[in-house]
Each structure stands twice: as C-alpha cells, then as structure tokens.
Amino acid sequence: MYLELLKRFDGGKSLKELDPIGDMEIEFDPETDEMDIKALVEAQEKVKEECMKPAFKNISQAQIEMFKTKESLKSEIQELEQEIKKTSQMIMSSDLVNMKRVMRRLEMLIKTTSLI
16 A cells, blocks of 8 residues: 555655645634634643642542541452352362262262362
8 A cells, every 4th residue: 555655646756745724724814823822822731730730639638548448448358258269169179078978978979080
C-alpha cells in the first residue's frame, strides 16, 4: 500500500500540504480570532493545572482512619477466605480417605489403586 502511494504521488513530491483553515473554508480574522485562541490556550492550561493538583486536599483525618480500617478489614477477610479454603480441603481429603476405606472393604477398590 505504501509503495502504491509512492507510485501515485511521485515518491511524495507531488503531495500537497493541507492547510486546515483554508481547506476547510474556515473564515479566520487574525485580529479577533487570535485573542480567542489565546484565551482557549490559557483556559486549557488552567484546566491542566487543576487536574495536576492533588485530589485529596479536602480529606479529613476521620476519612483517612476509615480508609485504613477498611484496608485492614479487607486483608482480614482475605486471610479468613484462605483459612476456609484450607479447612474445606482438609475435610474433603479426610472424607476421601474414609470413602477409600469403605470401597476397599466392599472390595471395589484394590489397595494399589489410587482415586486421585
């Protein structure tokens, strides 16, 4: 595709540079519109400055403490969930041992055979 474009436009030499104001037929008065552009640029800079300021400027100490307690509760919940998983696995493994014993007694399972 790139090579095709080079062929069509003599290696890029015959390409015309686009002028956004002229090609889109925008009426531009340098005296009045220049001021508008400056105002827009200044407004944009103000917005950037506002965005760069820290957002947590008005947070109270109570809110910080609440956040810390929330984080500690989250970690405690995760630890409890891990404990629940471990204990459920232990219960399941003991149940599996009991099931294997019953199956051996019923002669449905040979000692050398593994269920896992």
